[in-house]
Amino acid sequence: MNTAVLGAGSWGIALADKLFENGHSVALWAKPELCAELTKTRENPRLPGVIIPDGIRITGEIEAASPAELIIIAPASYSVRDYMTRLRGCARDGAVVVCASKGIDAATGARFSEVAEDIFGGSVRFVALSGPTHAEEVERKVPTACVAASKDAAAAELTQDALFSENFRVYTTDDVVGVEICAALKNVIALCAGVCDGLGFGDNTIATLATRGLWEITKLVKALGGRSETVSGLAGLGDLIVTCTSRHSRNRRAGVYIGEGYTAEAAMEKVGAVVEGYFAANAARLLAERRSVDMPICAEAYRVLYEHKNPRQAIRELMSRGKKSESGEN
DSSP: OEEEEEOOSHHHHHHHHHHHHTTOEEEEEOOHHHHHHHHHHOOOTTSTTOOOOTTSEEESOGGGGTTOSEEEEOSOGGGHHHHHHHHHTTSOTTOEEEEOOOSOOTTTOOOHHHHHHHHHTTSSEEEEEESSOOHHHHHTTOOEEEEEEOSSHHHHHHHHHHHOBTTEEEEEESOHHHHHHHHHHHHHHHHHHHHHHHTTOOHHHHHHHHHHHHHHHHHHHHHTTOOHHHHTSIIIIIHHHHHHHOTTOHHHHHHHHHHTTOOHHHHHHHHTSOOHHHHHHHHHHHHHHHHTOOOHHHHHHHHHHHSOOOHHHHHHHHHTSOOOOTTSOO
16 A cells, blocks of 8 residues: 655654555655655654665655545644645545644644644545554564544554554544544543652642543543543553553653753753643633533643743642542532
8 A cells, every 4th residue: 555654753753664564555745854864774863773664665755645535634733734735736536644643733722633624624534543653663563552543434444454463552432522622632631640640749749630631631632522432442541541551651751840940941952852741731721611611630730831830839829629520520
């Protein structure tokens, strides 16, 4: 099958490699400056030691996606709309477009499936791909699993078939809303987990944060029409666990710096790569306000990140909120 991957960061390269291993023809599209470097070295510095196979065609021409039956988009979340716009003129009718970016359109608060509908109309079949999938481990063939979500069952199954291997299980679902919201908001909770580490708190704090954070995600997912069981699955609980705890997690690392006293801007500069939780915190705020969903952890995360609120004060206020029933709406 002809396939294309747009975005030659660590995750895009890992997915291109999976497609190639499974016998598919792969075009890997990168922006001109990165394309020149990758063509020369066939190695992205964010995945040191991982050599892009010669059989994967590296290109700076977006038209390389034209013959592809399956196209994976894998940039930082703030570039997804731009990538889809570039793709609009060359994607074949009926192509499966898989968004592997974990976020929400920062400018509008739109989910990427909504962005795709706005840009492509019904000319392509959209799939959201998410789960506990750090590229560093996927490339080392460490066993993991993810979920392909689409309203088009055949598109989800095509994605599953294209990527499935003995060390990379792919499940399918039709709950696009649930998968997309989980993919974005787990980054916010993971960033908060890093803040707690940076402040010197312990395992109990992280467990409490993750559990209540998952409840906030569940409320928003349900308010938007998704299903609570999705939040308990790979895109929700699975990805939350790995993002809150892994040494590979940029969100957690940025949070640690913030807890140690750095501003959000300085923390992201120290990480040296995109921290998706920063952008997702603003999107969570927009969505929660539109749907009147009370999300106190995400609200405090926004204040710490965008209003420079002292994180210790934010946690103090969270802990001193009025008494609640665990299963209550707030």
